Each structure stands twice: as structure tokens, then as C-alpha cells.
Amino acid sequence: MKTKMVTQTDSSHKQVINMHVQSQAVLEVLNLNVKYEDFHAVKNVSFSVQEGEIFGLLGPNGAGKTSCLSAVEGLLVPESGEIYVAGYDVKKQGLLARANMGVQLQATSFQPELNVMEILKLYSGIYGVDLTKEKMDSILNNINLRESRSKKFGQLSGGQQQRVSLVIALIHEPKLVLLDEPTTGLDPQARRQLWERMEALRNMGHGILLTTHSMEEAEAVCDRVSIIDHGQIINTDTPGGLIDKHRNNPEVIRASRKGKITLEDVFIGLTGSQVRV
Numbered sequence: 001m002k003t004k005m006v007t008q009t010d011s012s013h014k015q016v017i018n019m020h021v022q023s024q025a026v027l028e029v030l031n032l033n034v035k036y037e038d039f040h041a042v043k044n045v046s047f048s049v050q051e052g053e054i055f056g057l058l059g060p061n062g063a064g065k066t067s068c069l070s071a072v073e074g075l076l077v078p079e080s081g082e083i084y085v086a087g088y089d090v091k092k093q094g095l096l097a098r099a100n101m102g103v104q105l106q107a108t109s110f111q112p113e114l115n116v117m118e119i120l121k122l123y124s125g126i127y128g129v130d131l132t133k134e135k136m137d138s139i140l141n142n143i144n145l146r147e148s149r150s151k152k153f154g155q156l157s158g159g160q161q162q163r164v165s166l167v168i169a170l171i172h173e174p175k176l177v178l179l180d181e182p183t184t185g186l187d188p189q190a191r192r193q194l195w196e197r198m199e200a201l202r203n204m205g206h207g208i209l210l211t212t213h214s215m216e217e218a219e220a221v222c223d224r225v226s227i228i229d230h231g232q233i234i235n236t237d238t239p240g241g242l243i244d245k246h247r248n249n250p251e252v253i254r255a256s257r258k259g260k261i262t263l264e265d266v267f268i269g270l271t272g273s274q275v276r277v
């Protein structure tokens with residue numbers, strides 16, 4: 001495990017003590033750079049996700065969010081930088097790092113002709129998880145798919161598919177959960193339900209890294225966010241902190257559409273109003 005050097009002031013003795021403490025970060029990304037041939041997609045990105053935290057990478061299309069996640073997942077080799085998952089170096093201890101992360105697969109990654117129970121069995125087998133009948137029942141109840149357990153994946157609604165793919169990502173109880181734009185395409189009910197599931201995961205101590213371009217989502221569930229654009233992190237704070245930091249800055253808040261200043265006003269101010277495709 002990685003330890004971190006911290007400086008602590010002992011108030012009674014006015015003395016500075018250096019000590020090693022166990023890092024509580026489930027993910028640490030340090031000076032990450034990703035290049036696609038000549039194109040520099042991620043530039044010196046650093047952030048961390050703590051246990052029991054929902055952290056959002058917030059950025060417009062093409063900002064570099066998925067590239068950051070792909071590097072964490074080990075799907076691409078970064079140009080430079082360090083990544084630790086639960087203290088394990090993704091480069092040197094890839095298997096251990098991956099054992100501690102859960103990645104929500106896109107719905108299209110599942111075979112549509114398999115039914116819900118078959119998918120649960122298949123992925124339990126892949127992750128080496130002993131799926132007892134009790135566990136299967138409890139999962140099906142938990143994701144509200146008991147009635148639909150024999151339905152083919154392809155016949156499920158978008159929200160139901162989302163619940164299956166999230167539960168698969170969690171089947172080995174990973175410390176870090178990675179969700180790439182998980183609510184895109186969901187209706188408001190399914191989206192709200194997913195937010196509640198994320199909050200439940202956070203309360204169980206999982207750390208969640210989420211990408212989104214929805215300000216509403218960031219304000220609703222994220223404990224902290226990094227605003228990323230053109231591959232660079234512009235600012236990292238709590239959603240409320242970002243608003244407070246910029247609310248009196250006319251350079252950032254050029255026009256507020258709703259009367260009160262929102263995260264969206266800050267986001268547009270920091271990333272520009274040009275539409276990205």
C-alpha cells in the first residue's frame with residue numbers, strides 16, 4: 001500500500017510532526033498525459049477520489065474525460081503520469097489495481113440474447129465471485145428485476161439495462177467504481193434512481209468517479225468536481241465551492257440565465273460558450 005507524508009500541527013506543543021498515514025484515496029491520478037499520436041488529449045491531469053466520495057469529471061464533449069478513465073482502466077498506456085487504485089500502481093500492479101475497480105460496461109457490451117440471471121452468472125464466473133442462490137435473489141430484489149429475471153437483456157428498458165450493468169460493475173465489491181456518463185439517455189425517473197444508487201454506494205464506502213456534462217447531475221450527487229476542458233483541469237472544488245469562488249467574478253459570470261448563479265453559469269464561464277461536437 002502507498003503511504004502519504006502529511007504534516008500535522010500538534011496544537012498543544014505548537015510542534016510540526018511529519019508522519020506516514022495510510023492513504024484513504026481509492027484513486028490517485030498524478031500528472032497524467034495521454035497522447036493519440038500527435039494529439040495531446042490529456043495534459044498534466046491530477047486528481048484523487050476518496051473512500052465514500054462521489055467525484056465528478058465535468059467537461060464538454062471532447063474534453064478528455066473518457067481518455068482519463070481509459071488510462072485508469074488500463075485500456076490505454078499514458079504518455080506519462082502515475083495512477084494508483086486502492087494504492088496499487090496501475091502500471092506495475094495492474095491485476096491488483098483492476099481487482100479493486102468496477103467499470104460500468106456500456107449496455108451494448110452484453111449479449112442481448114442472454115437473460116438477466118445468465119448475465120449475472122456469467123460475470124460472477126468471470127470475476128470469481130461465488131453467486132449463491134441467496135445472493136442472486138438479493139441482487140435481483142435490490143435492482144428490482146426479480147420479476148424480469150428470465151427476460152432477455154435486449155428486451156429490458158434502458159433503465160433496467162443500466163441497473164444490470166451497474167450491478168455487474170459492483171459484483172466483486174470494488175473500492176473504486178468508474179461510471180462514464182452513466183445517465184446519458186435515461187429518463188428522469190431512471191436517472192433519479194441511479195443517483196440514489198450512487199449515493200447508497202458512497203454510503204457503503206465505495207469511491208465513485210463519474211464523468212458527466214450535466215451540471216444538474218454534478219450539483220445533485222458530486223461531493224467534488226474537476227472542470228476539465230481541452231485536456232486540462234481548470235478547477236477542482238465542491239460544486240458549491242466553485243459557485244462561491246466565481247460568483248463575484250465578472251470575467252467568469254457573464255450572464256446568468258436563471259437569476260441566481262448556478263454551476264452551469266460557472267461552467268460556461270470557464271469553458272466558453274462555443275458548442276462542441
Ligand SMILES: Nc1ncnc2c1ncn2[C@@H]1O[C@H](COP(=O)(O)OP(=O)(O)O)[C@@H](O)[C@H]1O
Pocket residue numbers: 036039041059060061062063064065066067068
Ligand atoms: N482513439 C483516439 N484517437 C484519436 N483521438 C482520440 C481518440 N480518442 C479520443 N480522441 C480525441 O481526444 C479528445 C478527448 O476525447 P475523449 O477523452 O473521448 O473526450 P470526452 O470523453 O470528454 O468527450 C477528443 O478530441 C477526441 O476526438
Ligand SMILES: [Mg+2]
Pocket residue numbers: 065066067180
Ligand atoms: Mg466521453
